[in-house]
Amino acid sequence: xxxxxCKMKKKAKSARRGSAFAFLKTxxxxxxxxxxxxxxxxxxxxxxxxxxxxxxxLIFNNHSNVLRIVHDANRALSVGRIDxxxxxxxxxxxxxxxxxxxxxxxxxxxNGVIQTVAVVPVSxxxxxxxxxxxAAVNLTVNAQHYLEL
Numbered sequence: 001x002x003x004x005x006c007k008m009k010k011k012a013k014s015a016r017r018g019s020a021f022a023f024l025k026t027x028x029x030x031x032x033x034x035x036x037x038x039x040x041x042x043x044x045x046x047x048x049x050x051x052x053x054x055x056x057x058l059i060f061n062n063h064s065n066v067l068r069i070v071h072d073a074n075r076a077l078s079v080g081r082i083d084x085x086x087x088x089x090x091x092x093x094x095x096x097x098x099x100x101x102x103x104x105x106x107x108x109x110x111n112g113v114i115q116t117v118a119v120v121p122v123s124x125x126x127x128x129x130x131x132x133x134x135a136a137v138n139l140t141v142n143a144q145h146y147l148e149l
Contacts, residue, residue: 055127055130058126059125059139062139066103066141067143072091073091074143077145088114089116092118096118099125100121100125105117114144120138120141121139
């Protein structure tokens with residue numbers, strides 16, 4: 001590589017001695033720096049792909065966290081630590097406040113089955129906003145638990 005640079009410098013010096021356009025001909029034939037163009041063209045694609053991977057990972061991680069919080073609240077209602085579905089909703093919203101401030105929760109006890117539906121906007125879960133820019137999508141977490149009393 002270094003010898004190529006030296007050769008180009010020598011050709012440039014000899015081109016300066018000849019005609020004014022000889023240097024441009026040497027410069028035109030040189031392939032030094034040609035990989036920079038491909039890098040500049042492909043870099044936005046790789047950055048966008050990496051951002052989508054990071055956002056997808058964060059969304060799945062936060063989905064797992066919300067599901068765990070909903071299961072914990074359903075279990076607390078099931079064993080009698082809390083008394084009503086409204087208390088379960090309050091517990092879920094309090095424990096998930098660091099994940100989303102726009103979460104909606106609905107807990108219903110029917111025929112001995114506790115059913116909780118939590119809806120979280122994806123725009124609260126991703127980091128770069130690429131997923132929320134694609135579509136206004138909501139993540140829905142459903143959990144059912146038997147009442148043990």
